[in-house]
Amino acid sequence: MSIDSNKLFKDYVADLKNYDEILKPTKEINKNWTQLFDNIEAIGSDELHELQSEIDWLMAENGVTYNVYNDPNGLHRPWQLNAIPFIIHENEWSEIEKGIQQRAKLLDLILKDVYGERKLIKDGIIPPEVFYEHRGFLRQCDQIEYTTPKNLMIYSAELSRGPDGRMWVVNDRTQAPSGMGYALENRFTTSRITSELFQNIHVKQPSSFFNDFSKMLMDAAPEGVENPNIVILTPGPHNETYFEHAYLSSLLGYPLVKGNDLIVRNGFVWMKSLKGLKKVDVILRRVDDSFVDPLELREDSYLGVAGLLEIVRNKNITVINPIGSGIIENSGLVPFMNAICNYFFDEDLVLPQIASWWCGQEKERTFVLKNIKKFVVKRIDRSNRESLYFCEFLSEKEIDTLKEEIIKNPFRFVAQEKISFSSAPNYVNGKLEPRKVVCRTFSIAKDGCYTVMPGGLVRVASERKQLRVSNQRGGISKDFWIVSDQKQENIQQYTWSKSKNSGASDMNDLPSNTAENLFWSGRYLGRALTTSRFIRTVLNNMNNERYNTRKSESEILVYLFKAVTNITSTFPGFVGKGSEKTLENPLKELQSLILDKNRGGSLAQTLNSFNNSYYTLRNLWSKDMWRVFDSIKKLWKDYDQTKEYSLNSLIKLLDRTITRLIAFMGLIEESIMVNQGLLLYFIGLQMEQATMNIAKSRSLIVFNYEDYLNYEILEAFLNSHESLNIYRYSYQSYLSVENVVNLIILDKTYAKSLHYQLNRIQKDIARLPIPENSIGLNECQNKIAEACYIMDSINSETILTTNKDNSLRENLEKTLSDLSDLLHETSLAISNTYFDHTYQQTQMVQQKIEN
Structure with missing residues (x-):
């Protein structure tokens, strides 16, 4: 199949210089992608456009978000999923899978060694500064032993296809790898919306991987614990990937907790529930290493549990991944990884890496400084997202500044060869465009080895010429298909037993923060509904007075205005100092009581408070509730408190708000x-x-x-x-x-x-x-x-x-x-x-x- 006659591929190859996933040098479509584009041609470009619109709608309806700090469009950015999937055949994937398993085992041994015997340093395989100059090295974790067969229970590899046509490892993620939940939601969405694209294509499903994931969490419990209590530790609803934390909590059925839901007592970690304390056996953490224990690590952290590290030392709790595992998210290790692989396994790495030079060695540093324009320079840790320098685009002044930093702190920098990774088709505005691709797949410990998710999370650059692929910079995701020549089972099972003798959970399984937010959700909803109805009544009375000017009605309005202030406690308003002036333009005051989110007691502030409680509880709510909640947000997004609105437009806003609040309240009993x-x-x-x-x-x-x-x-x-x-x-x-x-x-x-x-x-x-x-x-x-x-x-x-x-x-x-x-x-x-x-x-x- 050639692309020349296909309108979707118009201008696709205009500036294509590097390896593209779907094209052969002859501009014919690669075999693995042929059936997909046969399916696309069968449904037509108009239908493909509709499918993309449906995907965008469903993602927004289901509340799939990625939080971006200081985003002018708001904190909760909708997750973007492109209709065109990313495809790899299982024959190629089997080799990639072996490479990921090898790398996971290798990183596990490195993690054990760096906090244990440190043979790699003693035997001269790795310079000590590679570890000790990395901010992820936590001396407090030295010599801690674990009861699990592997220290590294979850490993995520970022992959991209290099110039030789093979998949290369770009980054390792080991602290709290994210993306698993997004990958599964991508699959659910494409299966529902784009089922036509799956015709005659056998796609491997990830359900068995998630079953293994749940079993891994149960098996990780300390010795002697039969029915472990497992929790997911989140930094909270403002974290970038909070959607995923809530998603996994809902999917797996484990409580989602914050640091102050947990407490250390009598040598164990306990969850504060309504009844009292409930012992915790396993923590799946999504909090970074240095924040998990303010008693031994960062004292200013409110995200962790004071004393947690000591309980880990005593083997009375399992934390996944272990505290301190951020040390192996270390680009300074890359130049030494093949030597480490030979040291431990007497074999070379299966998956290639980017050629790298650690600046802590004089010869390598001299080479980097002399040829710096050719390299991408980064710090060995990920403490600063922006510490990545594409040197060919830097000015001479910026180059000189970077060189000074390298000379001053050489151990903290690594230079890597600039590689143009492969591109893949992205559906944009009625046609296909090539976009740079990074894949993230996941591996979990199982039976003394590692099992790999078939597929994972694929992200593409936000613009055609964009080199970096980043969610923070507006990256777009794709469903990741591992295709087979053999027919696959389409019915997937995503339910499992949480323990050997699990019963129904009750309020003793409810974390205290969750309980508090449920209580305040009720209060905020009750306040919002009552406030909306009363202000609407006042506005309707004002509307009626336009057609009847009897003195009694004017007096009634004054009483109603004063009642608004007393009921909402928005003093001085209509009753305090300056009330005479306020009564001269009551609509202005009422609009403020509706729309001013910075005013205590206003409807906007009440809804904003409910918004915060809702996000904290989103692992409990149904998708229908999200849709109603999102409709309230969209309704209010169109109103600006600085503008003036007519009486009828404010009444209309309140009418629509009240209807949605009542609908939301009606759905709550279906969710919990x-x-x-x-x-x-x-x-x-x-x-x-x-x-x-x-x-x-x-x-x-x-x-x-x-x-x-x-x-x-x-x-x-x-x-x-x-x-x-x-x-x-x-x-x-x-x-x-x-x-x-x-x-x-x-x-x-x-x-x-x-x-x-x-x-x-x-x-x-x-x-x-x-x-x-x-x-x-x-x-x-x-x-x-x-x-x-x-x-x-x-x-x-x-x-x-x-x-x-x-x-x-x-x-x-x-x-x-x-x-x-x-x-x-x-x-x-x-x-x-x-x-x-x-x-x-x-x-x-x-x-x-x-x-």
Whole structure:
């Protein structure tokens, strides 16, 4: 098959100088790619364009993101997946697989040696500075022994095809290799959207690899542990690959924890759960080496667990990969790798590397400095992402500065031959363009050796002429196909037993940070919904006044404006100093209360707070929930707080927001079981709704209005509560304060009444696990019981009595004030009882861990 007649390949070879994956020198398509492009021709270019659009849509719908710090488009950048996969035949892959297995075994031996006997240094195979000048070498990890057959349990190799047509190793990833989850999500997406491209192509599937991965985690537990408790340690939702952390947590079924979810006690690591402490046996970490233990490593780290390293030394926990494994992510090792391979295995490396010169040796340094324009120069560690110099593009001044750095710290630099790696087709704007390619595949320890994922993660450069392939620079991913001549099983199994006798998880398996975020998700959602509805009611009343200018309605608006400030606590607003001026342009103030994300109590800030809680919990939520959540984000993205909006446009925003919030709340119960943490969401939701219910009642119905105002105030109150129709159906009478209080405050059966909400909170709190060493009722149970007692004791006849001047219902105000205080105290008691993250240890002697 030739490309000359194919419109998709227009201008494909215009500036093509190096090896291209799909083309022979004759411009014919390579055999491995022929069937794929037969399939593309069969579906046509228009359909291919639709498939790419569907992929983009699904990635956004499923919330697949890659976090980029200081990105002007926002932190959570959508993950990009191109419709055209990357293909390697299994015959070639089998040789690559052998090379990866060899390299993983070799790096495992290097890791054992550098923190053990150090024979490589003693026997002169590696200069000591290669290790000791690398910031990944942690002296605190010296002589630690492990119970697992391999120290290096997970290894990731970055590969690219060199000028000889073979796959070369570009980088080694050993601390906390990322990309496995993205690779699997890529496969799920292409299987769903681009099934036509798979026609008559036998693609190897990664399901058995992930089964081995789960088994490896279980088998890594310390000796004597039958049913290990495994957790995934994440730096948190702002980390670049947090999506993957949450994805693997959801896929594997292991809790996703942050450093302050874990604590060291009595020689073991424990997870703080609602009931108490639960022993942890295996940590799959996604936190870099120096941050994992602030007691022995970086004292300023809040990402790790104080004392973890000592528990590792005592073999009471397994950390994957071992702390200190960043030392072998070391480009300074590259010039010596073949010699190391011969030293350990008496054989050469299977996979070639880039020709490299370590500047710590005088002869090599002299050669590099003399020919520096020919090289790519980098530091031996990855401490600075930008410490990579394409010297041919540097100015003379920049070259001189770089030379000075090399002379000053020669041990920290390595020079590598500039290689133009292969390109592969990327579908862009209706045609195919060649883009530079880097592949990342994964290997895990299994049965004393290593097993390799069939495929992995492929990234291509963001632009046609871009040399560097980087997610930070806008790189695009591809599905990675290992194709076979033999038919493959299409039905894949991605469920597994977490232990030999595993039962259903419960709230004792819930990390304390997760529990707290569930609680606050409920509170933020309750606050956002109540705030949206009340401000919408006020805006609708303003809209009505345009057609009717009776004095009573003007007075009503003033009362409603003041109620907005009191309910949202956005003082001074309509009631404090300067309120007269604010009342002259109430729409400006209301717009601020809706859109100003920097204003405490505003709807925008509440939604932003919920946004943060949501991301922390994304391993728990369903894809449908993500879609609703994302639709809220997209809706609000179009609104700028600095612009002025009409009354109707703000009402429309609130209408659409309320609908989406209700949809989101309806989906929550489908994502997580009550005894697995949903109970905390319910408690938070009911507590916020009860608190806002009290705030609205105190703002609107504790005052005794004149008759001509009373009806309008009560109608607005019920409208904001979405209870007007229920009131009419229940009482079939003129609006009265007595009936409104009976419905909204005293009714035991109405789900939106304060009485019902307090009883629900009490019942749900009683279902929470009793903390260890607790005797009798805890404080949160006592406080809510006191609130329920007050509610049960209310006399409906005396609660509405007014003061001497007949302006205020004093008993109602006093009761609501007491209930508000008790709800606040209940919330504090819940936090103190179940969400205590304050434990912190500090170093007695400061360790010097360089940035």
